Amino acid sequence: MNNVISILGCGWLGTALGKSLLRKGWKVKGSSSSNSSYNKLEMTGISAFYVKAKPQALEVDYNSFFSTNLLVVSIPPTRTKCVEDSYPQKMEQVVKKVEEIGIKKVLYISSTSVYEERNKEVKEGDEGSPQKPAGRALLKAEKLFTDNPNFQTTVLRFGGLIGYDRNPARFVQRKSEVNAQMPINLIHRDDCVNVISKIVENDIWGETFNAVCPEHPTKKEFYSKAAKLSELPQPVFIDNAGSYKVVNSDKLISRLDYSFSYNSPMDYLKEIEEWAYRI
Template sequence: MRTTISILGCGWLGTALGKNLLQKGYIVKGSTGTNDRLNELEFTGIQPFYIRIEPELIDIDYFSFFNTDVLVIAIPPKRVENITEIFPGQIKKIIELIRQMKIPKVLFVSSTSVYEPVNKEVREGDEGNPEKPSGRAILKAEKILFDESDFQTTVVRFGGLIGANRNPGRFLAGKKNVPAGTPVNLIHRDDCVAILSQIIEKDIWGEVFNACSPVHPNKKEFYTKASEVSDLPPPEFSDVQENFKIINSDKLVQRLGYTFKYPSPMDYLKELQEWDYRI
């Protein structure tokens, strides 16, 4: 019998994952909170569902979305006041449905914002007290999921997302006083999709993984090149020091036997430049 995957949050990353899983022969259901995206999802072959998640309720058209073997939660916290309470509250509402529908496995798309900038390399288990409210909200959500014994959860903490139409040249274009020496923690969408797919295929549950390109150029090196290949104004850099972190993804590489398609975010910029020349 074919495995069914439901992706809660078919946005920029979730839709790409759904397309990849369809190609591998899975049945894929996908949710969106906007009606105009339903037809777009259906066109890809993903079974579309309207689901809007609020702290007080979940507005859903058909509960059959939650009739699935694996639920992928790919909904980032919104930038709203009290996000440290609102986002965990949304996860609790989702857990009620997971329990009700007896979903056995959950894959939670998390973020490296759960780590403090402690001026060194960080690994799984080094979370501490995240600097931003969104990081604290996500860390709370992870704990809520892992505290559940009715289903298994694996968490993947992605670095900053690049690739497809997400042009990193725009991130800091024209900004002033950007600390030059800060290392970047980025990952290409193709790597994100491959990693999530492999976790599902290899049936790896009850784990937490960092997922970030293993090479970390500094901001000056990366964003100068990003601006150049995108024909955008470069940032103005300074020698000001800022706290930083370097995300270590060794556990992911070892556990999955994973090889990054883009070991350095500079590889993506090189690809963009070569594509520009071909045009």
């Protein structure tokens, strides 16, 4: 089973990861929790399974999904009032299944929302009490995996995901006001896939990494250009200081010897601009 990987949660990121690993010769199993995404998953070449995480139990069609030495958990919290309780309970069910089957390596996809907005740079180890319930839920879930002695876990904290069909200009279209000078913490999906692949291929476990573009333009710099390229209305920018964080990815760059494909989110917009110019 050394070349078998199971991805729990084959959504926008998980499916892209699975397709990339298939091309590298891995046997990939992927899970979906809806019929429509299940059918799409089957067409990718990834072995599709139905798995739905609930606070009380896991709904699983075939336990063979968990016949793997390496499990990637890519299930984000949903926006519900009880997320701070329900999400860790769901992840607790996943941990129980990992123990039951005897999986030895887990890669848990988390988020930079686990950090408080302290108006400064944050690194791994700077976790506190996140402002948002989803951030607090993720922090609890991380500990469920990292504190368990029966398997090794590496945690990846991604910033906001951009790339392909996710138009960043639409991120702020529904907001009445956008803080102009607030720095952004984003990462392109290609870098997400490459970082995960590097961790897996180099057998790096028992670590926690931030994964965000090393450069942090302001919201005004990024979203004004994104809106212009998409021919969408310009956001209403204000100069209210607000609270923010700048997520540092130096540990990942050093430990993985990693070079970002998109060093700045602006590089992605430049790519879109060049592509539009060519056509």
